[in-house]
Amino acid sequence: MAHVAEWKRKEVEELTRVIKSYPVIALVDVAGVPAYPLSKMRDKFRGKAIIRVSRNTLIEIAIKRAAQELGKPELAKLADYIQGGAAILATDINPFKLYKLLEESKTPAPAKPGAVVTKDVVIPGGPTPIAPGPLVGEMQALGIPARIEKGKVTIQNDYTVLKAGGVITEQLARILNALGIEPLEVGLNLLAVYEDGIVYTPGVLAIDPSEYINMLQQAYVHAFNLSVNTAYPTKQTIEAIIQKAFLGAKNVAVEAGYVTKETVEDIFGRALRAVLLIAQNLPGELLDEKT
Amino acid sequence: MEYVYAALLLHAAGKEINEENLRKVLEAAGVTPDEARIKALVAALEGVNIDEVIQKAAMPVAAPVAVAA
Amino acid sequence: MEYVYAALLLHAAGKEINEENLRKVLEAAGVTPDEARIKALVAALEGVNIDEVIQKAAMPVAAPVAVAA
Amino acid sequence: MEYVYAALLLHAAGKEINEENLRKVLEAAGVTPDEARIKALVAALEGVNIDEVIQKAAMPVAAPVAVAA
Amino acid sequence: MEYVYAALLLHAAGKEINEENLRKVLEAAGVTPDEARIKALVAALEGVNIDEVIQKAAMPVAAPVAVAA
Amino acid sequence: MEYVYAALLLHAAGKEINEENLRKVLEAAGVTPDEARIKALVAALEGVNIDEVIQKAAMPVAAPVAVAA
Amino acid sequence: MEYVYAALLLHAAGKEINEENLRKVLEAAGVTPDEARIKALVAALEGVNIDEVIQKAAMPVAAPVAVAA
Known part of the structure; x- marks a missing residue:
């Protein structure tokens, strides 16, 4: 040197x-x-x-x-x-x-011929400000579903014109610029x-931050399940543990048809629902005024 | 709905739901049986799968408050 | 559920749900009544407003939505 | 619900749910056991698969979040 | 869940949920009480309104929507 | 939940969930370990298949109903 | 999931989720920390309201459906 x-x-x-x-x-x-x-x-x-x-x-x-x-x-x-x-x-x-x-x-930047795009380039469906002209034919040549409607060029549906990693051609750059689509990033x-x-x-x-959010939630759910299923009480889970025990007891009592203040509604509800469901199968004249 | 309860009681007791049995149960409950309704009920229940109906009615209606699971 | 249907049948027939009436209805349905269950049911229903309970139970039930597992 | 809790306590402890055991647990909790209720409960639980009922009730919900591991 | 059922039994019986009472109930159910678990449960229940919590669980209103894990 | 997270961390790391290990992890997280809670956790997890338990829905939930009428 | 459990442990303990703290907790659990994973986790959780995220995981979506009877 x-x-x-x-x-x-x-x-x-x-x-x-x-x-x-x-x-x-x-x-x-x-x-x-x-x-x-x-x-x-x-x-x-x-x-x-x-x-x-x-x-x-x-x-x-x-x-x-x-x-x-x-x-x-x-x-x-x-x-x-x-x-x-x-x-x-x-x-x-x-x-x-x-x-x-x-x-x-x-920040987004306009299309330049020869540039490589990092994301898929999508032309959104809907009306465009473009007046009918030779550009429509060029669009159609690229597969873009362009049509003339009410004197303006309209795109029939969203159309991916270039995949990520693709190179912008001169023709495509012209079309994207006319549409005001900025496919590049600066x-x-x-x-x-x-x-x-x-x-x-x-x-x-x-x-991907959402993946981490999901993992956090999954980890929390794991902790929650572990705590409740093993009845290891914590401040966050003691209510759920009580509820689980209560609901388990209640479900057993209801299933057994053992009437208590807490189960009478469910047990009668079952009987009543059965009656009502059967009543649906019955001819109208069988049903009394209570139905 | 006395007639339907009577039918379900017979079903739960493992007894046949026929006119004779319905009449007995209703009378025991102090209801004067209406012959036409008894006949209609027996006819209508023919072909109804009562166990299935009960199964449907049995869905526990209890929901948790804050769960994740 | 025989005992429950018997109780609801009595209620629908406008009769009191007491041991005597339950016994009669159950026997008419061919069930040999279990005294303990009859007593326990009558005791559990003491102070319960059955019309209210039925009202609540019959109301378009808020049912849980199907849950994917 | 004391009787039901006592029954589930016995079940969770792997003990038989019979009159004798229920009586002991209830007394330890300071409850004077009502014979009719004890008998009724034991009778009602006959044929009920407790684990299944609890399990069934607990089944439908899985995890609340779809997760990419 | 033995410990929790024991606590709910005491609660339903109108008794205080303390170490002494839990121990008695668990022993009556044939469980050899684990002191640490008893202490942990009593500590966790401090300030919890059990009636309210149960009330919430009993409300048949909504079910959690689940997504497969 | 610190104790539960510590247990899950040890489990995920393939380490035994014992008092000694829990204590070390909690201390590293700046928590002064409570001996009773550690012992209670270890006791609660004895014989528990953690992989299974963490996936199992924690709450009893109403079964899915699709009762239309 | 070790890294995520470690993060939640720190959060529950009221400690900052930073590289240094994660490293300490993981090492205490016998895990040789992977620097890249630690850095990625810290970066991903920056600005994330963990309490809120957890809350969402725990929240059931109330979706009561009226059932005509």
């Missing part, structure tokens, strides 16, 4: 210092992110994270140097994930939370995160 320009040397030193001073180091792709959204992101993360945009080669050198100086060989592997217009995001935020934050701060794309000897990739970091 004898002939390395002075600014590059300083840049690598600065990047290395940043990497070494935070426990969580993320690589994000800022390619295609305009300056304004990027500055908004910086504001959003102020005090919580540092975002450094640099050349990929310098980032690679800085990561490897920091890994060596810290004695953390796993950190060096982070450099394998550099791609696009990489930037370093250094923070204390747990990698899973960081991923969530980054995803949440993405924001920092997380490439990988390092923390504590582990490199996390987006596939691992994308967690």
Whole structure:
């Protein structure tokens, strides 16, 4: 590195210092992110994270140097994930939370030919503001159920025109733009995160919160069932335990036809329901005024 | 509904629901049996599966308050 | 349920639900009355307003909805 | 319901529900046992499968949440 | 559920649900009482209005909707 | 419910639910273990098939009815 | 489910559900904590009102249906 320009040397030193001073180091792709959204992101993360945009080669050198100086060989592997217009995001935020934050701060953007979509692109059914014209034929050519109704183009039903991972063609971009559909997302794309000897990739970091809510509820139900079924009383379950015992006793008494103050209504109710159900099978003249 | 209760009582006692038996039960309960109604009842119950009806009527109506299960 | 049907039959016939009447109705239905059950039933019904109970029991019952398991 | 609770206590304890045992449990709870009620209960429970009745009542509900494990 | 039935029996009998009484009832039912379980039950029942809780359970109103686990 | 959660954690971890283990888990969660509650829990879980019990609906519930008329 | 039970234990104990606390509880239960799972759990539960979530799990959906008789 004898002939390395002075600014590059300083840049690598600065990047290395940043990497070494935070426990969580993320690589994000800022390619295609305009300056304004990027500055908004910086504001959003102020005090919580540092975002450094640099050349990929310098980032690679800085990561490897920091890994060596810290004695953390796993950190060096982070450099394998550099791609696009990489930037370093250094923070204390747990990698899973960081991923969530980054995803949440993405904003929709118009279709561009050649861009890859991350989600299915659905054209919603219903009327559109588009006047009849050659576009209708193009839509139909792509399978979009477009028709002219009352002088406007109407989509007959929701139609998935492109699956996640698909590439937007020039023709489709024109159609989506005419329809005002923004199928792309602008924001920092997380490439990988390092923390504590582990490199996390987006596939691992994308967690479904509803799954955790379900697990919490399931765990609670397990505890509830265990407590009630074994009659181990807790503040939350003592009422259910009493009710279970009471209902069990009551059901047994009702089944046995053993009349008590608590069971008389159920037992008579059964007899009465039986009478009423049978009465349904009887001719009208058999039934007295009480029916 | 005396006639139907009488029929169900006979059924629960394992006795046949016929005119004779209905008459006896109703009289014991102080009811003067109406012959036409007794005949009609016996005719109407022919082909009715009483056990099934009772089964349907027997659904316990007791519900918990706060359960998860 | 014989005892319960017998009691309801008496009630529907406008007769008092007492040991004597229950005995007669049960015997007419061919049941050998169990004195203890008769006594216990009469005792349990003491102070119970049967019309009210029947009213409640007969009301469009709020039945539990089918529950998937 | 004292008598029914006493019966279920005996059942849960794996003891036979007979007059003798019911009497002992009720007395321990400070209740002066009524012979007719004890006899009536024992008679009424004959042929009732208590575990099944309790179980049946408890069956229909599963877990309230569908869960991805 | 022995402990809970014993508690409900005492409650129905108008007796206090305390360690001493639970012990007596359980022993009469042939159960060797576990001191820890007795203590835990008495502690859990503190401040619980049993009549109210039972009242709630007895209301035939709604059933939980269940989803398979 | 701390004690129950602790027991479920031990069960899920494949560890025995005994006093010693419960105590350790509760202390790690910052709970000062109550000896009576620990003993009561261990006693209540004796011989219990936990996998089965946690899945079993805890409450007696009315069977599904579809009585239309 | 160990991780979720551990989280609920901490919640019930009034402790914060953070990486440090989860690690301690899991280790006490003899589980070697998986850092990624701990981090994922903490991130997923952030901002979640656990009491509310649990409440929903426990709430029966009242759906009384009138039955014509």
